[in-house]
Amino acid sequence: MEIKHEGIFKSAQEAIVFACNYSSQQYAMSAMGKILQRGAQGSGRGLVGLDGAGQAGMVFAELQRIDYWQIAVLVTGRLSRRERCDCRRSCCRGWRANPVFEEAVSQLADHIARVHPVVLPVRAFRVAVIKKYFGEKDIESPIDIAKDEGIGSKRTAERYVKLIRDFIKDLEKDGLTAFAERLDNIGMLVSRNA
Numbered sequence: 001m002e003i004k005h006e007g008i009f010k011s012a013q014e015a016i017v018f019a020c021n022y023s024s025q026q027y028a029m030s031a032m033g034k035i036l037q038r039g040a041q042g043s044g045r046g047l048v049g050l051d052g053a054g055q056a057g058m059v060f061a062e063l064q065r066i067d068y069w070q071i072a073v074l075v076t077g078r079l080s081r082r083e084r085c086d087c088r089r090s091c092c093r094g095w096r097a098n099p100v101f102e103e104a105v106s107q108l109a110d111h112i113a114r115v116h117p118v119v120l121p122v123r124a125f126r127v128a129v130i131k132k133y134f135g136e137k138d139i140e141s142p143i144d145i146a147k148d149e150g151i152g153s154k155r156t157a158e159r160y161v162k163l164i165r166d167f168i169k170d171l172e173k174d175g176l177t178a179f180a181e182r183l184d185n186i187g188m189l190v191s192r193n194a
């Protein structure tokens with residue numbers, strides 16, 4: 001009789017949430033920072049230490065083997081939008097934007113414009129839609145930006161919002177499927193027929 005691994009995670013989503021919450025975001029930040037520096041063309045082989053960082057490291061090592069844009073979408077939504085700032089300048093509000101989150105959103109905004117079959121409007125608009133998708137509330141609404149930039153009627157702007165959101169949703173869905181398969185292959189998913 002075949003002995004099946006017990007597994008650790010119930011789903012790919014749970015594995016990502018765990019890995020991103022591991023040790024106060026620092027791990028997720030540096031892992032995602034490395035992936036972003038590598039860019040979409042780099043090697044897919046993960047070099048994240050398997051023993052030292054434990055399970056979070058294994059999750060990120062596996063994650064690096066799926067499509068680059070799927071990783072970007074799966075992890076970006078889990079990163080904190082802000083980090084503490086102790087610069088003590090008079091203009092400082094005590095926090096600053098997380099550069100890893102900003103970089104991921106920025107790369108995604110360019111990627112969508114490059115590959116989407118419909119020509120999508122200005123960058124500031126795309127960035128705002130993506131940030132909102134990932135839960136950022138403290139920004140100008142994409143519809144207002146569309147108005148300022150003369151993109152067209154409110155209805156047109158809303159149609160663009162939907163196109164961008166659907167694009168990200170599809171990457172997310174396909175990414176979770178691909179990642180679940182990888183985790184299952186190495187026995188990290190709890191077996192469904194156990």
Ligand SMILES: [Zn+2]
Nearest residue numbers: 085087088092
């Ligand atoms: Zn500061």
